Amino acid sequence: MQTIFQKIKEIALKVDQAIKDQEMGYSEQCNASGDDQLKLDVYADELVEYGLRELPLVKAIISEEKEDVMPVHEEGKYTICYDPLDGSSIVDVNLSVGTIFGIYEGEPSGETLVASAYIVYGPRIEMVTVTRGGEVQHYRSGSSQLFNLCYKAVRLEEKGKLNAPGGTQKNWPPHHKAFIDSLFAEGYRLRYSGGMVPDLHQILLKGGGLFSYPGTSDKPDGKLRLLFEVLPFALIYETAGGEAVNEQGKRLLELKAKHIHDTSPCFFGSRYEIHKMKEAYGVL
């Protein structure tokens, strides 16, 4: 897996440069999820694709920005699903964005996910990786040594302080609104930027809390895509001692995607917050 993580570091440098250099603006197309594609979405997607194609280990790749599965090497071992630029709607106002990778052995699903990685492009470039059965590893870049400046194992507390409630509030189900309000009544701090990578990175590194993107009246199956957004973070949060469930309280890592762009309502957090969510949703 180190070969793949090393390649991800190289790709990250190129995407970071593209974020700095690429002119902002929309391409003429939209992707399979219906997102309008930034020129930067398309360019970042090319950078990730070219980088992954260089690895003989890669059997196929799946991108947020491409309709279909792309075969790579016949004898490859892994299918890598990725979101080349997460946070397209906030990169134009210079907020932190990311790239997310799910590494699957076999048909991509919660059970075949063997490793995840994400990159945060912020004041520094940071990377978090996990291999199933291992520990969550956090790498921070410095001006000279990229990603090796600080390697730290990451663990979530039993109960956190931060609350990142996604989705349009007026479209939340009433029981979800009551649940989110109950966390604020307990004193949780609102931390939501509209980029799942920095939002989940913050909760992961600051001891925990809850990130949620529920099913809503306008998006009953949620907005976040299983293969390259939801499942990679589910493996990271579970490995760090937290939980990651859907609206039925089912582990996200038990889910399968019928279509490669399928979405799922998702709740990531410390044990205390997920227990409260299951109570509020009547799925304890």
Ligand code: AHG
């Ligand atoms: P992407 O930029 O890859 O399309 O993903 C955006 C996602 C995710 O980063 C974030 O949590 C969510 O969209 C925000 O959605 P809302 O704008 O509906 O809050």
Ligand code: MN
């Ligand atoms: Mn998008």
Ligand code: MN
């Ligand atoms: Mn995304």
Ligand code: MN
């Ligand atoms: Mn994206």
